[in-house]
Amino acid sequence: MGSSTKKKKEKQKDFQKPKYKVGKTQAKASNFTDTSFKSKAIVMGHQSLSTDAPDFVQQFKHNLSLASSSKSDKQRRDALAYLTSQLSTSPPTNPVGTNALLNKLLPLISDSSTPVRAQLIKLLRALPEDDVKHSTEHASMYIRAGMTHLSADISNDSLGVMEWLLDVAGTELVNCPGGWVKILNTFCAMMGWAVTSPNGGWTSAARTSMKPKDAQTLARQINALSKFLQAGIKDESSEVEIPPQYWDTLYKISRAPNAYDYLNLSGARRDEEGEMYSNSEARQHVFHKRFLDAVRKGLDQAKKEGGATGRAASSLEQVLKDAMPGVERSTALDTQDLLDLW
Numbered sequence: 001m002g003s004s005t006k007k008k009k010e011k012q013k014d015f016q017k018p019k020y021k022v023g024k025t026q027a028k029a030s031n032f033t034d035t036s037f038k039s040k041a042i043v044m045g046h047q048s049l050s051t052d053a054p055d056f057v058q059q060f061k062h063n064l065s066l067a068s069s070s071k072s073d074k075q076r077r078d079a080l081a082y083l084t085s086q087l088s089t090s091p092p093t094n095p096v097g098t099n100a101l102l103n104k105l106l107p108l109i110s111d112s113s114t115p116v117r118a119q120l121i122k123l124l125r126a127l128p129e130d131d132v133k134h135s136t137e138h139a140s141m142y143i144r145a146g147m148t149h150l151s152a153d154i155s156n157d158s159l160g161v162m163e164w165l166l167d168v169a170g171t172e173l174v175n176c177p178g179g180w181v182k183i184l185n186t187f188c189a190m191m192g193w194a195v196t197s198p199n200g201g202w203t204s205a206a207r208t209s210m211k212p213k214d215a216q217t218l219a220r221q222i223n224a225l226s227k228f229l230q231a232g233i234k235d236e237s238s239e240v241e242i243p244p245q246y247w248d249t250l251y252k253i254s255r256a257p258n259a260y261d262y263l264n265l266s267g268a269r270r271d272e273e274g275e276m277y278s279n280s281e282a283r284q285h286v287f288h289k290r291f292l293d294a295v296r297k298g299l300d301q302a303k304k305e306g307g308a309t310g311r312a313a314s315s316l317e318q319v320l321k322d323a324m325p326g327v328e329r330s331t332a333l334d335t336q337d338l339l340d341l342w
Helices: 002-013 056-069 073-087 098-110 114-125 129-147 152-175 181-191 212-233 246-250 280-290 292-305 307-323 335-341
Strands: none
Touching: 056 073, 056 098, 073 098, 073 114, 098 114, 098 129, 098 152, 114 152, 129 152, 129 181, 152 212, 181 212, 181 280, 181 292, 212 280, 212 292, 212 307, 280 292, 292 307
């Protein structure tokens, strides 16, 4: 019986129709890897392996490049933090020099990232003061650009950089070309205090109303302006020391950076805004001529707001009264007369 069933199944195989697969084959996955090849060796790309880490000069330059050109906010902040730690060591580590460092990092004053700008201010405060004085004019250009930025946060952080520069090089800032008139123009434009120009135009419109946050911002701006005016119109006669040896100092070469830059022997002709005002009397005259009316009107409006804004305005008024007692007398002098007196 069993053999008969087996023979019957074998005969049925001859009459069965095979089933063939038709159509397209199934598409392979996007991450499919062909492993059908056979190889006796695997060749890797050349790699540079070393047990020695890069020296500190290369690391410093690499982080300086990241801080100035990286598209990642985190990389820029971390690179600035590394540079700050190197500048804070004793003795400080700066293989590129302060001038080269500032040339790379000053554009970050207008950086879009708040942590980057905060870290930048920490780095600037770690720089040696004597070296910063040589880059004052260059730094003032980036500070002015940041103060008039459309972003309120960038404008406010730029005031922090301005305060730092006033602390380390206040005298050099108000004496450099454009360091007096251009910065005063920037302050008035930032605070919305209308300033009449010599050709009859105006630079900004007066404020109408302020929110609480705007009032705090204006108070800080007035305090920064007060600090700037103190550096520019203070009485310099009290700071002059009579040397014990007159003849020893009569022919002494000045140690100030660009000691004869005010003569403008080789530069382009300057206008009133780009001129250097190397004494407080000249700066007082220009301030009274172009900015005093606008500042007084702005302070009157600020005092009406009260609070921190009103206190800052009252403080600035007192600074003007103390630092400019003879300004009314100087209005009779013309700018050319002052230049002749120099």
